[in-house]
Amino acid sequence: MAEEVPAAAASSYIPYVHSQTLTPHAHAVSSVKFSPDGRLLASASGDQTIRTYSINPNDGVNPIAEPAQVFSGHDSGISDVAFSSDARFIVSASDDKTLKLWDAETGSPIKTLRGHTNYVFCATFNPQSNMVASGSFDETVRIWDVTTGKCLKVLPAHSDPVTAVDFNRDGSLIVSSSYDGLCRVWDSGTGHCVKTLMDDEKNPPVSFVRFSPNGKFILVGTLDNTLRLWNISSAKYIKTYSGHANSQYSVSSAFSVTNGKRIVSGSEDKCVYMWELNSRKLLQKLEGHTEPVMSVACHPTENMIASGSLDKSIRIWAQKK
Amino acid sequence: MNAPIIDPLQGDFPEVIEEYLEHGVIKCVAFNHRGSLLAAGCADGSCVIWDFETRGIAKELRDNDCAAAITSVSWSKYGHRLLVSAADKSLTLWDVSTGEKIARTTLQQTPLHARLNPGLTSPSLCLACPLSSAPMIVDFEIGCTTLLPVYVPEMMPDVLLAPQQRSKCSESGPPFSPAAACFNKCGDLVYVGNAKGEILIVDYKSVKVLALVPVSGGSAVKNIVFSRNGKYLLTNSHDRIIRIYENLLPAKDVLRSLEDLGKNVDGGVDGVEKLKAVGSKCLTLFREFQDLVTKMHWKAPCFSGDGEWVVGGSACKGEHKIYIWDRAGHLVKILEGPKEALIDLAWHPVHPVIVSVSLTGLVYIWAKDYTENWSAFAPDFKELEENEEYVEREDEFDLMPETGKVKVSSVNEDEEVDIETVEKDAFSDSDMSVEELRYLPAEPIPDTNEEQDELKLIEARISASPASEEAGQNGHVADHTPSPLGEMGETRGKRKRKPSEKAMELQAEKAKSSKASGRTVREKSRAVGDQEIVDSVNGDDEDDVDAYY
Numbered sequence: 072m073a074e075e076v077p078a079a080a081a082s083s084y085i086p087y088v089h090s091q092t093l094t095p096h097a098h099a100v101s102s103v104k105f106s107p108d109g110r111l112l113a114s115a116s117g118d119q120t121i122r123t124y125s126i127n128p129n130d131g132v133n134p135i136a137e138p139a140q141v142f143s144g145h146d147s148g149i150s151d152v153a154f155s156s157d158a159r160f161i162v163s164a165s166d167d168k169t170l171k172l173w174d175a176e177t178g179s180p181i182k183t184l185r186g187h188t189n190y191v192f193c194a195t196f197n198p199q200s201n202m203v204a205s206g207s208f209d210e211t212v213r214i215w216d217v218t219t220g221k222c223l224k225v226l227p228a229h230s231d232p233v234t235a236v237d238f239n240r241d242g243s244l245i246v247s248s249s250y251d252g253l254c255r256v257w258d259s260g261t262g263h264c265v266k267t268l269m270d271d272e273k274n275p276p277v278s279f280v281r282f283s284p285n286g287k288f289i290l291v292g293t294l295d296n297t298l299r300l301w302n303i304s305s306a307k308y309i310k311t312y313s314g315h316a317n318s319q320y321s322v323s324s325a326f327s328v329t330n331g332k333r334i335v336s337g338s339e340d341k342c343v344y345m346w347e348l349n350s351r352k353l354l355q356k357l358e359g360h361t362e363p364v365m366s367v368a369c370h371p372t373e374n375m376i377a378s379g380s381l382d383k384s385i386r387i388w389a390q391k392k
Numbered sequence: 393m394n395a396p397i398i399d400p401l402q403g404d405f406p407e408v409i410e411e412y413l414e415h416g417v418i419k420c421v422a423f424n425h426r427g428s429l430l431a432a433g434c435a436d437g438s439c440v441i442w443d444f445e446t447r448g449i450a451k452e453l454r455d456n457d458c459a460a461a462i463t464s465v466s467w468s469k470y471g472h473r474l475l476v477s478a479a480d481k482s483l484t485l486w487d488v489s490t491g492e493k494i495a496r497t498t499l500q501q502t503p504l505h506a507r508l509n510p511g512l513t514s515p516s517l518c519l520a521c522p523l524s525s526a527p528m529i530v531d532f533e534i535g536c537t538t539l540l541p542v543y544v545p546e547m548m549p550d551v552l553l554a555p556q557q558r559s560k561c562s563e564s565g566p567p568f569s570p571a572a573a574c575f576n577k578c579g580d581l582v583y584v585g586n587a588k589g590e591i592l593i594v595d596y597k598s599v600k601v602l603a604l605v606p607v608s609g610g611s612a613v614k615n616i617v618f619s620r621n622g623k624y625l626l627t628n629s630h631d632r633i634i635r636i637y638e639n640l641l642p643a644k645d646v647l648r649s650l651e652d653l654g655k656n657v658d659g660g661v662d663g664v665e666k667l668k669a670v671g672s673k674c675l676t677l678f679r680e681f682q683d684l685v686t687k688m689h690w691k692a693p694c695f696s697g698d699g700e701w702v703v704g705g706s707a708c709k710g711e712h713k714i715y716i717w718d719r720a721g722h723l724v725k726i727l728e729g730p731k732e733a734l735i736d737l738a739w740h741p742v743h744p745v746i747v748s749v750s751l752t753g754l755v756y757i758w759a760k761d762y763t764e765n766w767s768a769f770a771p772d773f774k775e776l777e778e779n780e781e782y783v784e785r786e787d788e789f790d791l792m793p794e795t796g797k798v799k800v801s802s803v804n805e806d807e808e809v810d811i812e813t814v815e816k817d818a819f820s821d822s823d824m825s826v827e828e829l830r831y832l833p834a835e836p837i838p839d840t841n842e843e844q845d846e847l848k849l850i851e852a853r854i855s856a857s858p859a860s861e862e863a864g865q866n867g868h869v870a871d872h873t874p875s876p877l878g879e880m881g882e883t884r885g886k887r888k889r890k891p892s893e894k895a896m897e898l899q900a901e902k903a904k905s906s907k908a909s910g911r912t913v914r915e916k917s918r919a920v921g922d923q924e925i926v927d928s929v930n931g932d933d934e935d936d937v938d939a940y941y
Binding site (some may be wrong): 218224240284349 | 446807811812813816830
């Protein structure tokens with residue numbers, strides 16, 4: 072099911088193959104995430120539920136992912152889900168304008184975070200997992216205290232819906248992206264804007280942003296079918312990745328560092344794309360989904376990718392053993 | 393790591409009260425190594441640890457045996473343990489992450505000040521300064537206390553050895569003036585400041601005085617504190633002067649250096665003179681700070697995290713003044729708080745933040761008065777210090793139709809990019825072999841059912857639409873409040889008259905309306921033009937979306 076794009080230097084590249092398809096959801100899957108310890112996979116869907124799966128090692132015999140828990144309680148579809156660093160809690164961002172904190176093991180809701188005045192689109196824990204940052208269609212980014220559920224700060228982030236938020240490695244910075252074409256970097260302690268990054272001429276809506284593992288670069292996905300890697304301090308982009316389709320939806324991408332440095336992204340042409348980070352060569356296109364692939368996640372330690380699509384399914388891809 | 397991006401030009405000391413923390417009546421505060429947690433001791437014997445980032449309570453340490461006011465709190469180097477001294481003469485050692493008591497011991501007198509050895513990772517050794525006797529080393533594991541020498545008698549040829557093992561020390565000198573003491577940075581030496589105005593450098597393991605530094609003026613030393621990097625020592629004396637000394641001893645292997653110094657001193661000199669000679673090689677007076685106008689006593693002086701600033705609180709009752717000097721000796725700021733006496737002060741190890749405790753038990757957080765950095769909001773905006781004359785190019789405003797601005801991408805995309813290596817943390821000390829306890833895991837407090845209903849009712853009342861009261865009928869709140877901005881909001885608000893008809897109205901509305909709105913969950917499509925989004929009510933709307941699209 073996987074097609075390998077021939078490339079000169081790919082002789083050492085072991086292609087990923089489709090390993091498993093899960094179709095537990097009744098509507099499109101909007102987001103998939105692996106827990107930081109790699110034991111769980113979570114998926115969020117428009118059917119108002121989140122599901123977790125426990126991840127078993129890829130021994131080629133047993134299925135990798137087994138359904139674990141179902142989290143229901145939201146009144147509308149869910150756009151994003153994230154694990155806390157110790158994988159004990161899950162936060163979900165929903166169209167019912169709230170975020171919910173859940174206990175990952177038992178599936179029970181713990182807290183509801185209210186304050187946004189429009190759909191909450193994205194959410195993430197900070198590495199210390201004492202704060203949650205969320206971005207919403209109400210054009211703000213909010214920082215919440217996990218213990219009390221209070222909204223600690225409201226950042227007047229953008230002039231269009233905020234499409235993605237991410238913390239850096241030590242939790243001191245937050246990056247946010249929006250359809251207004253800007254990416255802004257904020258100091259998470261004071262809530263003040265530190266930098267704004269923008270593509271000068273074209274200014275396409277930014278659908279996704281994420282910090283690199285060392286926090287010096289950000290991976291920016293824009294609705295002109297391009298992914299760029301920006302250097303934050305110089306405010307210039309240094310790599311461009313293209314070949315995929317992304318002009319309508321908020322497709323997410325990820326860094327894959329377990330097996331050579333790669334960029335993995337979903338695409339509206341129903342495939343998962345993988346590029347080599349430095350050479351920008353397209354390494355592989357994973358085919359199998361029947362609808363645009365909205366979200367991809369890379370396992371923190373194993374060579375495993377999970378993808379969620381509008382076709383309501385989640386597919387797990389692993390390297391051929 | 394973010395040093396290059398954050399503006400380095402902002403001054404480094406706080407200016408205004410940002411917030412205050414309250415939890416009973418606080419008596420003393422201490423930051424952990426990174427400043428991510430703030431421990432505070434209360435008047436009722438309990439300790440509370442705040443998560444300084446969220447300003448929420450992370451942990452409470454309560455000991456049922458101890459109901460007396462806490463006199464001091466002290467963190468271990470990596471933040472795993474907390475030492476608490478209380479007015480009932482006890483010292484308690486807590487394990488921070490579990491919140492359990494590790495050890496507890498009772499002394500002969502109330503310790504005013506207790507400090508854990510900063511050199512050990514899991515210290516069970518601490519320095520306690522009681523109200524009216526010599527400072528002592530308390531070892532929790534062995535369970536013994538060792539009194540440290542406070543005076544060096546003039547006549548003795550040899551160095552005085554203080555009696556050991558739980559006996560009261562019979563030293564000369566006034567019995568009631570407390571001596572101040574502190575560990576040096578690596579914890580092998582104790583610097584004792586006594587009532588005669590001398591600093592003694594003591595090796596606590598052998599209980600020997602290794603050097604003596606007389607403080608000019610000869611008045612009793614009330615506080616003695618090291619800077620975080622161990623390079624500077626501060627003494628607060630009864631003559632209302634704060635003195636800064638530069639530490640000449642090397643950071644490592646201090647004992648050996650002192651021994652060598654001792655040997656190098658001239659042969660003829662002996663006893664006290666010898667100690668003084670050695671002492672002069674250990675510390676040199678750097679600066680003196682005093683307020684010549686008001687001649688006030690100082691309380692709780694300390695260094696800033698980087699050692700650049702010295703801060704001291706005014707000990708006058710009825711005023712809450714904090715003086716900040718730079719190390720060169722200039723008074724840079726006086727912070728004035730509410731009219732309550734100041735009882736404790738701490739400077740954040742990393743950020744320009746000061747925490748002060750007032751007599752009423754409130755903890756005030758002083759931070760910089762931030763002026764928004766507007767240039768951060770626009771990517772190519774450059775702030776100028778003063779007006780610059782702009783001279784335009786000859787052809788700047790010429791219209792050149794043929795040459796469209798084809799900006800050739802001058803980016804060399806083939807360069808290697810490293811996304812993984814992280815620079816060493818500027819604030820970590822030399823050896824980080826032990827995992828530091830930086831944060832206490834956050835435990836979300838579950839919402840109770842009453843809270844949920846209450847919040848929903850409040851939401852219902854707040855929402856702009858007049859029909860919101862009836863929303864409760866459906867069993868859940870139908871939030872049809874559009875965002876307050878924008879023209880569409882009001883028209884839509886008027887259309888929604890009754891919640892029971894809302895679903896039908898929405899369908900009709902969507903069929904009519906030609907404006908695409910980015911409201912669907914599944915597609916996450918881009919909001920074209922109109923920002924006002926009809927709020928989704930319940931799941932069955934999703935079927936409508938199919939028809940809509």
